[in-house]
Amino acid sequence: MILMKDIIREGNPTLREVAKEIQLPPTKEDIDILNKMQEFLENSQDPQISEKYGLRGGVGLAAPQINILKRMFAVRLEDDNGKKYQYSLINPKIISHSVEKSYLTTGEGCLSVDRTVPGYVLRHARITIKGYDIKGNEIKLRLKGLPAIVFQHELDHLNGIMFYDHIDTNNPFFVPEGAIPIE
Numbered sequence: 001m002i003l004m005k006d007i008i009r010e011g012n013p014t015l016r017e018v019a020k021e022i023q024l025p026p027t028k029e030d031i032d033i034l035n036k037m038q039e040f041l042e043n044s045q046d047p048q049i050s051e052k053y054g055l056r057g058g059v060g061l062a063a064p065q066i067n068i069l070k071r072m073f074a075v076r077l078e079d080d081n082g083k084k085y086q087y088s089l090i091n092p093k094i095i096s097h098s099v100e101k102s103y104l105t106t107g108e109g110c111l112s113v114d115r116t117v118p119g120y121v122l123r124h125a126r127i128t129i130k131g132y133d134i135k136g137n138e139i140k141l142r143l144k145g146l147p148a149i150v151f152q153h154e155l156d157h158l159n160g161i162m163f164y165d166h167i168d169t170n171n172p173f174f175v176p177e178g179a180i181p182i183e
């Protein structure tokens with residue numbers, strides 16, 4: 001199982017690399033990696049298991065965070081309508097997005113960042129993302145709200161981008177006209 005020791009932290013140059021697309025259909029090894037990433041998210045969200053193994057709760061994990069420079073990430077979350085999102089995405093691409101921005105009013109964190117970085121992370125409010133599942137089938141998702149934020153955070157990791165790269169250091173809590181706050 002993936003433990004916190006397997007998650008690389010800021011300062012590790014891998015976090016600033018651009019990950020590579022993988023060949024489809026995914027190999028058994030790629031599928032195993034994605035399943036282990038999903039298992040980590042599930043464990044990190046389980047009160048007993050996370051306590052027992054000292055896991056930080058996570059709603060997403062990108063392969064570069066476990067030092068694997070492949071374009072794949074796992075997401076496991078529930079939106080505020082109780083809709084569940086559990087996806088392991090391969091070679092994801094945003095194929096369209098809103099002009100409108102949104103942001104988490106709590107700011108963002110990252111399993112690879114052992115500190116709090118205050119400030120709003122402005123992201124596309126709505127995205128259409130395309131990728132492949134572990135069977136090699138194409139998936140197309142239209143996302144808004146928290147899911148849209150989380151998928152963009154994970155996709156950033158595949159391009160060597162950290163959430164705080166988006167924070168305006170001169171005015172971290174600046175909110176542009178029309179940006180949608182997500183509580």
Ligand SMILES: OCN(O)CCCc1ccccc1
Binds near residue numbers: 060062104109150
């Ligand atoms: O890369 C995933 N990871 O660092 C876990 C945190 C995920 C996450 C946290 C806040 C907003 C969006 C995504």
Ligand code: NI
Binds near residue numbers: 109110111112153157
């Ligand atoms: Ni992260």
